[in-house]
Amino acid sequence: MLRIITQWTEAKTELRRICDRTHDDQVVHKEATVREVLQAVKRLGDRAVLDYTLEFDHQKIKPEELRVSGSELDAAYQQVSKELLMAIQQARQQIEAFHRQRVPKSWVHFGEDEIVLGKRYTPVDRAGLYIPGGLACYPSTVLMNAVPAKVAQVPRIVMVTPPGKDKVINAAVLVAAQEAGVDEIYRVGGAQAIAALAYGTETIPKVDVITGPGNIYVTLAKKLVYGTVGIDSLAGPSEVLIIADETANPVYIAADLLAQAEHDSMAAAILLTTDSTLARKVVDEVERQLMDHPRRTLTEKAIAHYGLVAIVDSLESAAELSNDFAPEHLELEVDDPWALLQNIRHAGAIFLGSSTPEAVGDYLAGPNHTLPTSGSARYASPLGVETFLKHSSLVQYSPIALQKAANAIDILAKAEGLPSHANSVLFRVRDQLNPET
Numbered sequence: 337m338l339r340i341i342t343q344w345t346e347a348k349t350e351l352r353r354i355c356d357r358t359h360d361d362q363v364v365h366k367e368a369t370v371r372e373v374l375q376a377v378k379r380l381g382d383r384a385v386l387d388y389t390l391e392f393d394h395q396k397i398k399p400e401e402l403r404v405s406g407s408e409l410d411a412a413y414q415q416v417s418k419e420l421l422m423a424i425q426q427a428r429q430q431i432e433a434f435h436r437q438r439v440p441k442s443w444v445h446f447g448e449d450e451i452v453l454g455k456r457y458t459p460v461d462r463a464g465l466y467i468p469g470g471l472a473c474y475p476s477t478v479l480m481n482a483v484p485a486k487v488a489q490v491p492r493i494v495m496v497t498p499p500g501k502d503k504v505i506n507a508a509v510l511v512a513a514q515e516a517g518v519d520e521i522y523r524v525g526g527a528q529a530i531a532a533l534a535y536g537t538e539t540i541p542k543v544d545v546i547t548g549p550g551n552i553y554v555t556l557a558k559k560l561v562y563g564t565v566g567i568d569s570l571a572g573p574s575e576v577l578i579i580a581d582e583t584a585n586p587v588y589i590a591a592d593l594l595a596q597a598e599h600d601s602m603a604a605a606i607l608l609t610t611d612s613t614l615a616r617k618v619v620d621e622v623e624r625q626l627m628d629h630p631r632r633t634l635t636e637k638a639i640a641h642y643g644l645v646a647i648v649d650s651l652e653s654a655a656e657l658s659n660d661f662a663p664e665h666l667e668l669e670v671d672d673p674w675a676l677l678q679n680i681r682h683a684g685a686i687f688l689g690s691s692t693p694e695a696v697g698d699y700l701a702g703p704n705h706t707l708p709t710s711g712s713a714r715y716a717s718p719l720g721v722e723t724f725l726k727h728s729s730l731v732q733y734s735p736i737a738l739q740k741a742a743n744a745i746d747i748l749a750k751a752e753g754l755p756s757h758a759n760s761v762l763f764r765v766r767d768q769l770n771p772e773t
Contacts, residue, residue: 338593338607338619340645344653347608347646351661354604354642355711358572363552370527370556377531382538388528395499397523402539404505404521409514415507424475424508427700428515431483434702438721439487450734457727459485460566462492462541464533465518466548466558467509469498469525475512476698480705481548481719482516488724493518494543496533498525525550530557534565547719549706568719572710575604575642576694577663577683579654579676582611584669585690589614590621592667592693597638598631604642606663608654615645655679662713665694684713735768 341347376384382399390396413421444454465481468474478495485493495518497505505523513521522540524532530550536542545566546558558567576596580589593605609615622639629635648654651670658666662682670676673688680686684707685697698705706719733741742765749757 338605338622338639338643338645340615340619340647342612342647344648347644347648347657348660350644350646351606351657354575354606354644355661357602357604357642358552358710363556366552367556367560370553370560373527373553374531374534374557374560377528377537378535381536382540385524385528385532385537385540388526389499389524392526392528393498395503395523397499397503399539401503402522402524404510404523408505409510409521412507412510412514416511420508421511424479424512424515427476428479428483428512430700430702431479431704432487435484435487435704435721438484440722440725440727442727444730449737449740450732451737452730452732454730455727456730457725459488459490459724460544460726461490462494462543463490463724464543464546464565465493465495466525466529466533466546466550466554467495467497468548468550468554469500469505469509473506473508475506475508476705477548478509478512478518479516482513482518484704484719484721485547485724486517488721490724492520492541494533494541495521496524496529496540497521498529499523525554527553527557530554530561534561545724547706547723566723568706568723569708569712569716571706573602573604573642574599574665575606575663575709576665576667577604577606577608577658577661578667578669579651579658580607580609580611580614580667580669581651581671582614583671583690584609584611584614586614586617586621588690588693589618589669590625592695593618593622593639593643594625594629594635595693595695596665597635597643598629599638601634601637602642603638604644605639606643606661607645608648608657609645610648610651610654612647615647619645651676652679658683662708662711664707664709664713665697667692667694682713684708684718735764739765739768 373388386397440457442456446452463485467478495513532540533543533546547568549571555570559570574596578589596603597605626632659681664684666683667687668676669690687694704718704720708716742761745761746758
């Protein structure tokens with residue numbers, strides 16, 4: 337059952353406990369296992385990938401079966417309903433339209449003395465997308481990862497996802513991948529999939545950046561290969577924090593809390609409200625909606641361990657607690673959400689008003705649903721086109737400009753004990769001023 341807290345200090349302590357819920361005592365042991373997997377794949381390639389797929393996913397796959405075939409991709413379209421296909425296409429269009437607005441522009445500035453400065457954006461050569469799978473099905477995650485890469489004009493987009501029963505990959509996932517422009521798909525998951533993308537194998541190409549959520553082993557693998565490749569973030573369990581006043585509907589609030597809790601037994605569902613009557617109604621409504629919930633056992637566990645209702649004295653106090661928690665998803669279910677927004681500093685995605693449940697962001701609105709978790713919204717941002725781009729600085733000096741800068745560069749270089757830095761400028765200036773020598 338959801339707990340109701342009325343004391344500020346207790347609420348702050350509980351929010352910190354929930355934020356730190358991924359600090360598992362077993363992480364050190366799990367990291368050692370992941371290091372072993374990474375080294376084996378780096379050394380043995382496909383052989384290690386297939387061995388770990390058999391060990392962890394209980395699927396015996398031949399090397400030639402790693403890549404999803406064209407016939408499987410074609411067949412996937414016959415296995416999804418027309419309605420699902422249209423929903424996938426609608427979501428892709430919305431996500432693409434949003435991310436096209438986020439493409440940064442290269443620029444060049446021409447200054448005095450013919451100094452040219454600029455910034456040039458180019459995509460990575462290869463992007464690797466990790467899509468959770470097995471018993472689950474996440475076509476929305478495919479779209480959220482692949483569409484920004486496509487908008488960024490990444491030449492080669494590679495997707496990995498764990499094989500399901502009988503080595504099958506969900507048809508909706510395969511259709512979403514094709515609609516989003518994924519170039520190749522491999523049936524492999526876990527830390528071994530991250531290793532394959534980071535180091536490359538005989539079959540799976542090495543990529544430049546890896547994105548997408550996964551379990552603790554996938555997350556640790558991404559952490560350990562960072563530097564060899566780029567990554568989007570280290571995603572933790574999902575979380576929602578709702579700030580509500582007396583105008584909020586308890587039925588809606590309860591549904592939104594459960595929408596997060598049903599993700600995972602470690603998902604967090606938090607309500608901060610100024611209305612004690614609403615708090616009690618929400619607790620009762622959560623119990624009612626759980627009665628016939630198809631994922632009741634998992635959802636109840638999340639609610640029991642990481643669910644919370646806190647009664648606060650003002651919306652400003654709620655905003656302060658929220659900023660300290662820095663939630664992945666933040667809903668402002670208040671009379672004037674845009675006014676309260678001015679108090680919000682840290683959140684992955686913010687949903688304003690009673691007609692904007694977090695689920696619209698999960699599937700259709702357009703902004704990315706791959707968001708910073710576990711407090712990382714204090715410094716991190718959602719996945720986007722920028723994840724698949726890098727920029728180069730552009731610098732060009734004319735002879736006159738170099739002559740004017742030479743003295744300052746000479747002084748700075750010698751102050752740092754780097755005489756050749758100074759000489760690389762002074763030799764050029766000398767030759768420019770005395771071309772005959």
